[in-house]
């Protein structure tokens with residue numbers, strides 16, 4: 001693995017297909033704190049009290065208070081140069097580009113990204129905890145009672161909690177299978193299954209002559225750094241705008 005403090009100038013050829021994975025780090029320069037920073041989102045809240053099915057069963061008011069706090073923050077944030085660079089890359093590559101984000105904010109969409117999935121859900125949507133009604137746009141902030149669905153069930157944030165299955169895994173598996181380049185940005189490499197995507201792609205590389213390039217961008221090496229060909233040390237907004245040239 002090569003560690004670089006300057007942008008390596010990645011070239012994307014006509015047959016390349018790019019899989020991008022983003023984590024909390026890409027939204028840090030938009031003012032949304034990452035999870036594991038000292039002032040991170042879990043501060044003041046224990047994960048097990050607000051982000052698990054058990055927490056929801058025990059105290060849905062506390063869960064809503066936490067996610068309302070996060071909604072309030074996300075509603076005023078704007079995309080940064082990192083989000084914008086990824087949307088521009090999608091514009092050039094079209095269906096040779098795929099973005100999988102672990103983030104629940106909508107900053108990628110605000111920047112213009114369309115070919116994306118939110119594997120950990122979406123903060124500005126809710127769904128019913130009882131019926132199979134589709135998740136829907138919802139920017140409401142919690143007041144004092146847990147909102148109810150027409151079916152009588154309780155409305156919950158459309159968020160994947162610890163112990164729940166991430167979303168869109170079939171689509172993600174297909175895109176992992178076809179990519180020739182993986183670009184991972186701003187994620188600590190600690191939370192699975194996302195932290196394992198880079199190794200999955202490398203295993204595929206070992207069994208074929210696929211030649212998948214794997215690049216990480218962030219201010220520090222992630223926990224799974226050994227699985228990357230290159231780590232570009234710097235922030236998303238600094239590194240991404242000049243990183244890629246499409247041939």
Ligand code: OAD
Pocket residue numbers: 022023024025026028029034035036037051102103120160161162185186187188189190191217218219220221222234235236237
């Ligand atoms: P973390 O908070 O674990 O990691 C954030 C990463 O972003 C760290 O590696 C930082 O070095 C990096 N970083 C900080 N500032 C950056 C910047 N300006 N540009 C680029 N990178 C920067 O967040 P995640 O890895 O996204 O899951 O966390 C993964 C999952 O754990 C989350 O989706 C969430 C959490 O529990 C669920 O809620 C299910």
